[in-house]
Amino acid sequence: MDKFEGADFYILDDVLTEEQRLIRDTVRDFVDDQIVDIIDDCFMEDRFPNQVIPMLGELGLLGANLEGYECAGLDNTAYGLIMQELERGDSGLRSFVSVQGGLVMYPIHRYGSEEQKQKFLPELAAGRMIGCFGLTEPDYGSNPSGMITHAVEDGDSYVLNGNKMWITNGCVADVAVVWAKLDGRIKGFLVEKGTEGFSTTKQEKKFSLRASITSELHFQDCRIPKSNMLPEADGLGGPLSCLTQARYGIAWGATGAAMACFDAAKSYSLSRIQFDKPIASFQLVQQKLAEMFTEITKAQLLNLRLSQIKESGKMTAQHVSMAKRNNVHWALEIARSARDLLGANGVTHEYPVGRHMLNLESVKTYEGTHDIHSLILGHEITGIPAYK
Numbered sequence: 001m002d003k004f005e006g007a008d009f010y011i012l013d014d015v016l017t018e019e020q021r022l023i024r025d026t027v028r029d030f031v032d033d034q035i036v037d038i039i040d041d042c043f044m045e046d047r048f049p050n051q052v053i054p055m056l057g058e059l060g061l062l063g064a065n066l067e068g069y070e071c072a073g074l075d076n077t078a079y080g081l082i083m084q085e086l087e088r089g090d091s092g093l094r095s096f097v098s099v100q101g102g103l104v105m106y107p108i109h110r111y112g113s114e115e116q117k118q119k120f121l122p123e124l125a126a127g128r129m130i131g132c133f134g135l136t137e138p139d140y141g142s143n144p145s146g147m148i149t150h151a152v153e154d155g156d157s158y159v160l161n162g163n164k165m166w167i168t169n170g171c172v173a174d175v176a177v178v179w180a181k182l183d184g185r186i187k188g189f190l191v192e193k194g195t196e197g198f199s200t201t202k203q204e205k206k207f208s209l210r211a212s213i214t215s216e217l218h219f220q221d222c223r224i225p226k227s228n229m230l231p232e233a234d235g236l237g238g239p240l241s242c243l244t245q246a247r248y249g250i251a252w253g254a255t256g257a258a259m260a261c262f263d264a265a266k267s268y269s270l271s272r273i274q275f276d277k278p279i280a281s282f283q284l285v286q287q288k289l290a291e292m293f294t295e296i297t298k299a300q301l302l303n304l305r306l307s308q309i310k311e312s313g314k315m316t317a318q319h320v321s322m323a324k325r326n327n328v329h330w331a332l333e334i335a336r337s338a339r340d341l342l343g344a345n346g347v348t349h350e351y352p353v354g355r356h357m358l359n360l361e362s363v364k365t366y367e368g369t370h371d372i373h374s375l376i377l378g379h380e381i382t383g384i385p386a387y388k
């Protein structure tokens, strides 16, 4: 396949800084050199490409928009471009980086004690430690406030009991950020690998995000030192603020997956001959390509403006909901349309389109389903919550 060149119809490169373009191109090259050739095997074999974890650290891609503690301290546009390029490779790769940065390093950075920050953040930034984020439970997904997992104070410790499910990187994590109720209030706890009473089970048989590890976490009288609670996190706002960070990355990332699908569909349409002509010469094919290109351009504009309002400090969770909802929806539509244009070849791993399409089904569901984001926006527009 030809080298990926991206899609930039509205010349957005002109509004990026030289540094942002350089970062984008560096990650694009990394994905071409280290990911493209191996990711289908990882997907088929249900494993993450562990060999790239130190490289992600060396490139400064883990917690890239956090300041200090050996994090890269990049601006939010550069951070978004990183997510876009990683997910152009695979949603599982972007998920790894989103979880590590947005869901593990961010809560430690924002809510952790100085001791916790010193201990964990440099290790996580370098990829020497892997983290996971445990919020979802078997019976509480869209409604995490009902969680059953709870902590009880006992001398110098907290004792955790409960189960988490669908946790990215759960069984490979060195540290789990676990959300549990303490006297009825949601609090964040850092549970380290090997702690007695903490075990994990790998979730098998996924047809989506197969190049990403998903696990259950089990806590049975799991005793952790009191110093492992995040002191500044109190209530559901704690985990929700982390999800806002990760959803921001998803909005950009899904656009990268859409760009990969568009790229494959365009080059295939130009080379595939049917009825003595490239299929790209048929109006119905051009209509599909025009729709994909337009929706990618609209998603890019949404992302860029979102990054500006994030940078200005005015970004709300609702702003992020709109971009996550829209961009993932259209990425999935684009993947399905690209799959269609590839005909029978679209159902093989010879092309990345089917893999992206399957991955995006998870991306649509996690970090707030499409419909939950509709409700968040509906609440914002009308002032009326319609969750219950």
Ligand SMILES: Cc1cc2nc3c(=O)[nH]c(=O)nc-3n(C[C@H](O)[C@H](O)[C@H](O)COP(=O)(O)OP(=O)(O)OC[C@H]3O[C@@H](n4cnc5c(N)ncnc54)[C@H](O)[C@@H]3O)c2cc1C
Binding pocket: 099, 133, 134, 135, 136, 140, 141, 142, 143, 165, 166, 167, 168, 169, 208, 209, 214, 362, 365, 366, 367, 368, 369, 370, 371, 372, 375, 386, 387, 388
């Ligand atoms: C591959 C993968 C990785 C994941 N990684 C993580 C992770 O690292 N950490 C973590 O904590 N979680 C993770 N999740 C879990 C994910 O965030 C949840 O799956 C998601 O929040 C949805 O919860 P649920 O699956 O229980 O679906 P449910 O909440 O049961 O929803 C099922 C359906 O009902 C709809 N629905 C629910 N409530 C309403 C309502 N009020 N009104 C209208 N419709 C409604 C939903 O939109 C959906 O269509 C992951 C999930 C996947 C698939």
